[in-house]
Amino acid sequence: DIQMTQSPSSLSASVGDRVTITCRASQTISNYLNWYQQKPGKAPKLLIFAASILQSGVPSRFSGSGSGTDFALTISSLQPEDFATYYCQQSYITPFTFGPGTKLDVK
C-alpha cells in the first residue's frame, strides 16, 4: 500500500493568516492527489483533486500544488469557516489511502 503522511498534525492560526499543509506519498503518485476538508459531525468535502484542480464551488483562497511524492494545500487568507480537519488522499492505485489529517484550529 502507498503510505501518506501529513504535516503538521495540528496547526493553530488566526483569521487572515496564510496556511500551508504538506502531504507526502511513500512512492510516486503522479498528480493523483486529493484534498478534503471535514468539520465535526459532517461528511468530508472535496476541495482539490488532481493535485491542483479546484473543485467546483470551492473558494479560490484554496490552492494545491505538487506532483510525484510531495504536495501542498495552501489557504491564502484564513476565514472563520476554514477551521476544520484536512486530509490528503492518493487515488493513483488501490487502496486509495488517506493521510492522517491536519487539524486547523483558532490561535
Add this chain to the structure above:
Amino acid sequence: EVQLVQSGAEVRKPGESLKISCDTSGYSFSTYSIGWVRQMPGKGLEWMGIIYPGDSDTRYSPSFEGQVTISADTSITTAYLQWSSLKASDTAIYYCARHNGYNEIDYWGQGTLVTVSS
C-alpha cells in the same frame, strides 16, 4: 442533483450480521465507482473498498478484505456494505462515496453510525 442517502444508525451485538445501504440518485449509477470509507470515533478516514456497478468489479483495501462485502444493485441504484460477524472494533461511522475521473470522491453520503456492543 447528485444525492447519496445512507440508511440509519444501527446497534448490533458482536457476532451479528449487518447490511447498510447507500441509495443514490441524480447520476448514471453504472458509470461511476462507489466506495466506502470508515471513520472510527475521534479518528481519521480509512478507505475500505470500491465497486464499479457497471461490471461489479470490486477492490478492497487489504485491511478490510475478508472482513466486509461491498455490493451494488443497479436496478435500484443502491450500494451496500455488509458484515457477516461484527466485532466491537467495527464501531464507527461509515460513509459511502462516489468516485469520479481521478478517483477523487466528489460526493459523500451523510454517514451511517454502526455501534457494536454487548
